[in-house]
Amino acid sequence: MRARPRPLRVGCRVWQELGLRGACREGTRGDTAGTRVVTEGTDRALRSPALPAGPRSRRTDRWTRQPRPALLGRRQPCPGPAEDGASPGRASLPASVGSGSSLAAGAAASPPASAMNGLSISQLCCLFCCPPCPSRIAAKLAFLPPEPTYAMVPEPEPVGSTGSLRGAAGRWKLHLKDRADFQYSQRELDNIEVFVTKSSRGNRVGCMYVRCVPGARYTVLFSHGNAVDLGQMSSFYIGLGTRINCNIFSYDYSGYGVSTGRPSERNLYSDIDAAWQALRTRYGISPENIILYGQSIGTVPTVDLASRYECAAIVLHSPLTSGMRVAFPDTKKTYWFDAFPNIEKISKITSPVLIIHGTEDEVIDFSHGLALFERCPKAVEPLWVDGAGHNDIELYSQYLERLRKFISQELASQRN
Numbered sequence: 001m002r003a004r005p006r007p008l009r010v011g012c013r014v015w016q017e018l019g020l021r022g023a024c025r026e027g028t029r030g031d032t033a034g035t036r037v038v039t040e041g042t043d044r045a046l047r048s049p050a051l052p053a054g055p056r057s058r059r060t061d062r063w064t065r066q067p068r069p070a071l072l073g074r075r076q077p078c079p080g081p082a083e084d085g086a087s088p089g090r091a092s093l094p095a096s097v098g099s100g101s102s103l104a105a106g107a108a109a110s111p112p113a114s115a116m117n118g119l120s121i122s123q124l125c126c127l128f129c130c131p132p133c134p135s136r137i138a139a140k141l142a143f144l145p146p147e148p149t150y151a152m153v154p155e156p157e158p159v160g161s162t163g164s165l166r167g168a169a170g171r172w173k174l175h176l177k178d179r180a181d182f183q184y185s186q187r188e189l190d191n192i193e194v195f196v197t198k199s200s201r202g203n204r205v206g207c208m209y210v211r212c213v214p215g216a217r218y219t220v221l222f223s224h225g226n227a228v229d230l231g232q233m234s235s236f237y238i239g240l241g242t243r244i245n246c247n248i249f250s251y252d253y254s255g256y257g258v259s260t261g262r263p264s265e266r267n268l269y270s271d272i273d274a275a276w277q278a279l280r281t282r283y284g285i286s287p288e289n290i291i292l293y294g295q296s297i298g299t300v301p302t303v304d305l306a307s308r309y310e311c312a313a314i315v316l317h318s319p320l321t322s323g324m325r326v327a328f329p330d331t332k333k334t335y336w337f338d339a340f341p342n343i344e345k346i347s348k349i350t351s352p353v354l355i356i357h358g359t360e361d362e363v364i365d366f367s368h369g370l371a372l373f374e375r376c377p378k379a380v381e382p383l384w385v386d387g388a389g390h391n392d393i394e395l396y397s398q399y400l401e402r403l404r405k406f407i408s409q410e411l412a413s414q415r416n
Helices: 105-109 121-129 134-142 230-244 265-283 296-306 323-327 342-348 366-375 397-415
Strands: 022-024 036-038 150-154 172-176 192-198 204-210 218-223 246-251 290-295 313-317 353-358 383-385
Touching: 134 323, 150 192, 150 230, 172 192, 172 230, 192 230, 192 265, 204 230, 204 265, 218 230, 218 265, 218 296, 230 246, 230 397, 246 265, 265 290, 265 296, 290 296, 296 313, 296 342, 313 397, 342 366, 353 366, 353 397, 383 397
Parallel strands: 218 246, 218 290, 290 313, 313 353, 353 383
Antiparallel strands: 022 036, 150 172, 192 204, 204 246
16 A cells, blocks of 8 residues: 655745736635636636536535536536636636526425535435436536537538538637637637537437647647536637647637537547547547546546556646545445546556545545556645645646646656
8 A cells, every 4th residue: 555645845935937926815715616806907827627616505516616506417506707807817617507497496495394414305305316327417516517608610612612611520719708718819719629529329429629839749638527518618729729839739628718518427438439549540649648637526537538548648637536535535445336437447557647636635635646546556746735725726736737747847857
């Protein structure tokens, strides 16, 4: 058994190179999901890929810290920037992430007879008994697709061409909506290529390739968090890629953005398979030049893919061991019905694994990162960010420094 590593003491200063001139914590730990950054008149190019927490409430979702809808499985409007106090420098949910008013008025208005962990008896029955399927339960708890913040518009056919270029093999143009809050100019936007591929389960999967560095050695296959889509992540991808000298390839899960289908565990695995194949065939990138990066729920498809294919490296950002262990922290073993069993797959990974976790993570406890580190035979020196929560690790300078060292030094020495 690997000894428990001592957390690295990381300062609370914000990345100087990003031009962020000040940072502050609002309230005490536990009141917010992370540091809110004051960025008036500063460079906000590299934004956090996670979302600020909603108001502190007893009725919150363990996965997103957003107020849980009256009926699970159907989406309510979530607090926008004016409600949750999100700062200009952080990604935030749009004012509405779903149909909102589509909930039955009677169901929303009727008070619960009794509650358990913020859920009424009827809601618990709806969650666990209708139907009693672990994947359906996991989908209700773990996924919160936002209202799409982008669209893909087919580019017109060149003059004199024959046949249609529309479809998965055609060329598409990215159209970002205001909610995407893009932080760059048209020049950077022109370096983003988007297209649609198809998964083995028949879903259309939206993909994005961000050319950050000409001739980059590595391309990062990034699996994002559970409440954002490619439009919201596009600014972060540009900023991250230029600073770690990598190009970024990402995709939207089924039911997110322009991807069709519904979010589910099985679709997560087929979605990343489709993205992996598209990255290799469309761009000709070999596995030894691909770094798999998963954040939060994105660590689930990342670990699954890494357990089946060898690649350059894997980065697990705020990973979870399994769904049951997140919902019920005292769970000691993996049951047959458990969802997202990263803890059972990580020992099969044969590529170097960097695990990053905040010691004050209020969504996925720090113990998950430790458990995966101890179980992973290919783990390198981890980054335990002292005092960081689930959504603010990127604001600590050690985050970028550790990624750079891992990619530019450790991977290079292993290849030599």
